[in-house]
Amino acid sequence: MSSQAKKVFFANYTFYVEPDVYEPAEDSFLFAENLTVEHGEHVLDMGTGCGILGVIAAENASSVVAVDINPNAVRCAKENARLNGVINKMSFVRGDLFAPFKVGEHFDLILFNAPYLPSEPWEGTMWIERAWAGGADGRAVLDRFLQTFPWYLKAEGRVLLMQSTLADLEKTFQVLEAQGFKAEVIAERSFPLFETVVLIEARRRTLQNPRSAQFFLDVI
């Protein structure tokens, strides 16, 4: 870690955070406090940042794959996995959402504390801005994630997704519903006059009667 790295503490864990990597904030801590992982689960930590969620998940998981578009985040997460003693359970991939994966790789649990803030067109050129910049409506990355994650989720799997009320929460529920998922808010934190961040848990409602891909595309 560089001398500029900050130290962040959560429970018994310590994370070093490089300057161009998202520093765990209220959303990360709310997610971490409500993160449940069953023993032996195969977990995907999308947008791992400094690795906070993946490292915590690795306590119970059999394996965790941590992905980030920011190469500095991937390096930082790997170092934090080593420092927190879970490096043997984790692997690290730099890439854009699910692009690094072959169809056919399936996870029990997919985590994503997404970039969910409405942003200006020029935001997103710096790596650190990719942590929050969600395009004009805050949904640029969220919608791409929602379109793709079901292909990588086991039939009985679940997704934990964090977003803000500033990025059209209703649309997220509509899209999940259209894809045959039952979704609920399992935790939230309000920042009065600004936003509420919510942690959504979603599972497939039924395997026998999935809605058609066209129905989903109509909603998107």
Ligand SMILES: C[S@@+](CC[C@H](N)C(=O)[O-])C[C@H]1O[C@@H](n2cnc3c(N)ncnc32)[C@H](O)[C@@H]1O
């Ligand atoms: C809000 S931060 C969350 C970081 C960490 N999981 C946490 O909770 O503290 C969002 C993360 O998603 C990453 N990210 C943004 N767009 C991405 C994409 N298209 N594919 C993969 N990761 C992405 C960012 O680089 C950033 O590390």
